[in-house]
Amino acid sequence: MIRRTHWSVSKLHRIETGAVTVQPVDLEALLRMYGVRDRGQVAELIDLALISRRRQWWSSYRLDPEYREFVAYESEASRITVYQALLIPGLLQTELYAKAATASIGKKSDDTDVQNAIDVRMRRQAELFGRIAGSRPPELVALLDGAVLERPIGGADVMRAQLDHLVEVARQPHVRLVVVPLRHGARPGPGGLFELLQFRGTADPDVVFVQSPVKDFVVKDPDATAAYHDIVDAIVGSGLTRDAAVEEIRRIRDGL
Template sequence: MVNIRSLDPSASPLDYYGAELRRLREGAGLNQVQLGAIVFCTASLVGQIETAKKVPTREFSERIDAALMTGGFFTRLVGLVLRSQLPSWFQEYAEMEAKAAYISTYQCQLVYGLLQTPEYARAVLSIDYTDRLDEMLAGRLERQRILQRDHPPVLWVVLDEAVLYREVGGREVMRAQLAHLLSFASEPWVQLQMLPFKVGEHAGVVGTFTLLRFDKDPDLFYSESYDSGHMTANPQVIRERSVGYSRLQAAALSVEESTELIARVMEERYGHGAVA
């Protein structure tokens, strides 16, 4: 039976997407079965998206735009829908991250979200979001699209060496993740440095943090705890953390040495001949 649950389009981006999909589908004189056949999916999936029970993918949105001749409307809207699936306390940061011209981050536990493979991200997110894992993963992968722009932000990442040894998702997932990090060596806008164990105490011992710089707006400092994020444009905080980040960069291995370390750990710890 076709689900005709009423939606309040103003309730959320997902509800708005569903309501517009139904309105435009009906305006085209198509039922859910017919539209599903055109975009190569089931009528059930169309119905679930129209009733905001399932989050649409970017591929689905592109096919809908082609089928209904909506001029890219759903392809543009899906980005907002996917970002809305991120934790509410994180959404403000994600919006600012997408606008930044320069991102500097130190990560002491995990690979930075913009550089995670889908399998690695799924393993990380599965810890706390088992009931919404697909939606959360889609939101994280949507964040990464900023690196695919014609003019992406400059991204400078300092990773603690511990990140390479913390086995997230199993050996195969880790091997693929480290290979993914190595793939950025040829990207001029992405610079990756490893902070080795031998450094000892350092300017990042307080934990992970990120600095965002913009073309016209004030810089922002961001850090987070277990279930909340803290963002500030306080000039003194920006000054102190910027100096701290420069000290981290100076203490870390060079970009070339970092690449060598990642490749070595990938083979020695996660290579097919490595001892478990």
């Protein structure tokens, strides 16, 4: 292999041991050498190589171990379902809304911690929507309680811009918003935040990230993740989707 690729022994060793990720151009050379010619298979493997190179972007941020594990899972999920009881989910927040929301959380009171949390959130968004624009896009499902849409975090101007952003995001392919209006009465769903992550194929089990004021944790137990599937189904069943969801967001926006 070294003779045919003209790589150094140290480069090959770093790739084989996982010390570095393989670059797409090097992967293409390897695939040609191994006789892989199918364009679809080549494209899929290159996408995986790109994902592996993005996988460590979070290493430059200060993150708790549980949150770091969650971000790693999120970066590879093929379907992301997010619910947050009191706020717009982080993956859909504008930066001004994120600043106002994060500053209001006691455990992030330090200015440096607030900015770090916002930077990570914005980077998660950029990574996700970059993947959505790619050749193997994940699906994003956001479950939005009506009270969250009417709570003017950061003031009326910030909230109007946030709701406008939701309308724009809803137009993107592979993004689905579910809105449960206040007029629908009691709605299913826990307090706090959870994110249900699913992966292509059957080998990788679902994962749920749960955030609370006390502790963040990653749930992998199949019985527990199945319970979150039931919660998601109940919320979707009681909410508005597609054009009806967008119209509800616009109605609330116009009333601010």
